Amino acid sequence: MNQQTAGVIGLVIAIILLSFNGFSMYTLSRSKELKKKRILVLALCLSVSDSLIGLEFLYGSILNLLKSNDTGYRYQCMVIRQFISGTIMASLLQTLIICLERINATFIIKQRILTALTSNISVAMCLLLPHVIALVRFGLDTLTGTFPCGVKYTAKLGFLYLHDIPAIFICCLIALSYGVVIFRITKKQKTIAVQVTELTGNQTEINWNKAFKMRQNMITLGIIIGLTFSSNLPRSVLVLYSYIVGGSDKAMHYLWAANNIFVLLNPLFDPFIYVLRIEKYREHLKSSFKSIWKSNRVTQTT
Template identity: 45%
Template sequence: MVIVVKILNCGIVAALFLLHGLSIYILNSSKELNQSRFLVLTLCLSLSDITIGLEFLYHNVLRFMNSQSAPFQYQLMAIRYLACGTVLWSLMQTLLICIERLNATLITKKGILVYLTSNKCVVLCFILSHFIAVLMFGVETIGGPVPTDPKNTATPLIVFSFDILILCITVSIISVYGVVVYRITHAQRNVQTSGLTASQFEKKTRDTKRMRKNVITLGVIIALVLVAFFARSFAVLYLYTVNENEIDDIVFLICNNVFVLVNPLLDPVIYTIRIKNFRDHLRCKCIKNNSVSHSNA
């Protein structure tokens, strides 16, 4: 059964690579990339999510080898902490996208919010998250190599250095998106419908539909973040409140490894592929490439 979970994990990673590859291709070929801060942040998020997939894939390869040598165990420890750091970095970037969406609802953009969503802040988040990962890896290696048990991803060192930070970021994401949803719905309700011309009423109808789609999208993002976070939190909490031998390794693997990948897997669908303009752009590119290949044949 453990093998099945690992194969499922690899399948999710393969789908992750495919979806993010499409997302990056769409964003790189889009004329709006240099003009939209949201698209730049989405591109950075795709890069961090792909890195998560690579780290999970490498971790699975090491687990398949199942060696008990010290260098092998040190590699597993290193990739475990690097993956924790990259997951933290990905969540930080999701928070930056939340802040950018909040700034977009303001009539006058706030300077501090513009700085928080800049490339400098993205790089700073990367350095901070991976500095914590390298530091914690160094601390754990003092006691020698740790056995390759899946439950070792729930050690007190990892819980206090990563899970608490992830909790804070998750709460921040939900709070900021809650404010964004309130501002969108409040602004839409305040639009007067009486005395509108036919074209103005049609525009308001389109804006209302767009607002509903945006609210649904934000709700899905919040739900995904909560699912990934609470699945791992449930596994860790159960591990510490009940005898660790009573929690099944398969259940722990699913909660800890599979659910963590759900958010990175669906990020490109939420931020890029679901948008009709981007899908049409991708379709046009594919048709154009097929036409060129047929003409050259």
């Protein structure tokens, strides 16, 4: 696939990604009631990171369309790929924070360490630190000159050691968090089943509602795990594969697909996972679409 075709495909994906996350942030920010829930605040922060990925990917796609060999152009390609790597890492870390928040929600009394790890300060650090590391990596790469604006730059050892291996590690932590949540939910459900025989009326209904919400959280986290692994593992495996086969054209073709399609699965579908499962958010979407539909009909009739 040539560079300009890659640029066109990248533009389309980036625009779709920005549209999904932009609408998600707009609806969340307008609802004061929704923002009171910590999980939605974290989802809003994740949408910001995902939107940054879209903006950076959009800029990178424009660079692909320009197709120049100028030194300044090559530096721009290098820095934008480093920043995309940093933002993807930030998005992964924020996904881990959401999983930790779900663990904390299974406790009657919030755990201090989990509360600290899921605080706004932690979210800000997870967003800033990967970008600082990306900027340092770019500075170190410039010491050895410039690199062509292609997929081979993202297969360097620096990306393998400072992006792919840490990404796999974070994915494993997310999976471990999911296991902890399942264990605690299963334990609580057994407790509720015992309590149901001793309770009547509203108390029984309340307990079963809690169990139902816990099962919903478990399903949501399961989808998160599957999407996170399918989004990040292909690239890491293909980088290793490219070293085994000596960076062949076939390996670079597969790596391009991992960089430009699979990696974007997370930011593309995050709004649906974290937000559309929430009933009040769906109500906001329905009312928004109805108002848009009515305004369009009024415009057409006039």
